[in-house]
Each structure stands twice: as structure tokens, then as C-alpha cells.
Amino acid sequence: MNFLEMRIKTINPGEKMSETNEQTGSCLCGAVHFTAKNASRKVGACHCGMCRKWGGGPYMEIDCGNEITFEGEDDITVYNSSDWAERGFCRKCGSNLFYRLKENRQHMVAVGLFDNQEDLEFEIQVFIDKKPSFYSFSNQTNNLTEAEIIAMYSPAEE
Secondary structure, three states, X not given: OOHHHHHHHHHHHHOOHHHEEXXXXXXXXXXXXXXXXXXXXXEEEXXXXXXXXXXXXXXXXXXXXXXXXXXXXXXXXEEOOOOOXXXXXXXXXXXXXXXXXXXXXXXXXXXXXXXXXXXXXXXXXXXXXXXXXXXXXXXXXXXXXXXXXXXXHOOOOO
């Protein structure tokens, strides 16, 4: 299980419908547009090495579930980043679009792509112990280390 799967289990079970809304957005060049029917208002950040290598910094995302549609799908390239997930980006401008779970097609979309970024709440940072020392967010968030994430979601020993 990876960070975003864990984040989903951490945040979404108690999330109320009022904490989601329909959102639209696009990549930098506008070749890819999306509409997410149930975008969360909660923002998460991952400081793991894979996410930082992918985007040059922490991956900041909004869980959009699986009710998301894309215009310009021919301009989306998907990278198979693990056994359980893939990452999508615009083949024209290179914008990171989403992290998608293969099993249920749940999309975590890069927060900077959204047309409306009002009323969002920065809620959680994971792999906080992997965050380099040269940056820090001042927001009060739930912060979880790699070990805490693994302990929370490891199968119980019998």
C-alpha cells in the first residue's frame, strides 16, 4: 500500500458530501481539461522521494475519486509507477495531472490544476520524515512519518 492509498483511508471515510464539490481544471497549455464530480476540499502533500522526483517538490493533491472526465485524452501519457498506481501527465506541456490507483481508478489530481482553489484546506502531510530540510509549510496539518503510515496500515499479526 502506498501513501495515497493510505491517505484515502485516513481522510475519506468520514468525509461528508459537503466537503466535496464539482471542480474543473486544466494543464498548463490547455490541451487537457477535466471535470471532477466529487473533488475533495482537503489538500494532501506527500514528501516521499518518488513524488518529489516526479514534480521537483512535494506532490500536493486533491482526491477526486473516480468520477472524473477528461477532454484531450489523446494528450495524456500515463506512466506505470508501481504495481498499484500510475501517474498521468500532459504530453504537450508536461504538466503532472494525476496519480491514479489502478484497482478502482481513483484519481488524486495536482491541486495547482484546479480553476477554483478557494475554500480548500491543507489537511495532511505524509512521509514528513522524508521531507528535505530546505522547505517547510507553516500550515497546521496532520503529519505522519513513513513508519507511522506503515504501522497504521500493516496487516495485523496473528
